[in-house]
Amino acid sequence: MARPICPPNTTTILSFICKCLLEKVIVYGGKGALGSAILDFFKKNGYTVLNIDLSANDQADSNIVVDASKNWTEQEQSILEQTASSLQGAQVDGVFCVAGGWAGGSAASKDFVKNADLMIKQSVWSSAIAAKLATTHLKPGGLLQLTGAAAAVGPTPSMIGYGMAKAAVHHLASSLAEKDSGLPENSSVLTILPVTLDTEMNRKWMPKADHSSWTPLSFISESLLKWTTETSSRPSSGALLKITTANGESTITPQ
Numbered sequence: 001m002a003r004p005i006c007p008p009n010t011t012t013i014l015s016f017i018c019k020c021l022l023e024k025v026i027v028y029g030g031k032g033a034l035g036s037a038i039l040d041f042f043k044k045n046g047y048t049v050l051n052i053d054l055s056a057n058d059q060a061d062s063n064i065v066v067d068a069s070k071n072w073t074e075q076e077q078s079i080l081e082q083t084a085s086s087l088q089g090a091q092v093d094g095v096f097c098v099a100g101g102w103a104g105g106s107a108a109s110k111d112f113v114k115n116a117d118l119m120i121k122q123s124v125w126s127s128a129i130a131a132k133l134a135t136t137h138l139k140p141g142g143l144l145q146l147t148g149a150a151a152a153v154g155p156t157p158s159m160i161g162y163g164m165a166k167a168a169v170h171h172l173a174s175s176l177a178e179k180d181s182g183l184p185e186n187s188s189v190l191t192i193l194p195v196t197l198d199t200e201m202n203r204k205w206m207p208k209a210d211h212s213s214w215t216p217l218s219f220i221s222e223s224l225l226k227w228t229t230e231t232s233s234r235p236s237s238g239a240l241l242k243i244t245t246a247n248g249e250s251t252i253t254p255q
Contacts, residue, residue: 029099116161177238
């Protein structure tokens with residue numbers, strides 16, 4: 001991958017080396033199972049990684065801890081300020097948003113609105129802030145990745161709040177892929193729609209399930225690295241990418 005040439009400046013040469021020669025990514029949700037796997041994989045491949053999450057990841061080069069008690073705009077302001085301070089003018093190759101969660105319930109459920117509120121906070125807030133970060137810190141030609149849900153492509157009557165939130169993420173992604181969305185020139189936005197991820201927690205709660213139909217976290221990490229470094233390998237910007245696994249083989253299908 002070609003690296004940018006840093007302009008000479010005798011007083012800040014070390015700063016320029018750090019900013020220009022090191023590849024960097026932001027992982028929003030880098031403490032969770034998938035986020036940690038992505039963070040570790042990019043670190044092993046020589047990237048500097050900034051983690052944004054409700055708690056720090058000790059493997060990250062730097063962390064921004066989100067205050068869950070703050071509202072959406074307060075979180076945005078705090079994250080933008082801390083990111084600018086951390087990057088010191090450097091741009092990143094990728095912004096990966098894998099923050100989220102799951103809560104079910106139909107409209108008749110006692111916690112319907114409560115769970116919908118939680119889903120929006122976990123998925124929509126984080127995705128929108130990640131998009132905002134990309135407008136400022138993503139390199140031209142960089143990659144913004146969001147996380148949707150295959151189920152949310154259609155109706156989700158037993159988990160309406162979850163479906164609402166993920167459908168909003170899908171809409172955000174398709175809008176960001178259009179002209180004048182605010183993203184850097186030649187950048188791409190891709191939204192992954194995993195069905196079931198092979199995580200420690202999923203194995204704990206579903207020990208008898210067919211694990212050969214679960215997608216390894218390494219498959220997603222490797223796909224993100226390929227899309228980051230090989231722009232020609234990327235699906236069309238704005239694509240919703242359903243990720244399925246059968247008999248241990250994972251595939252990506254644009255929706």
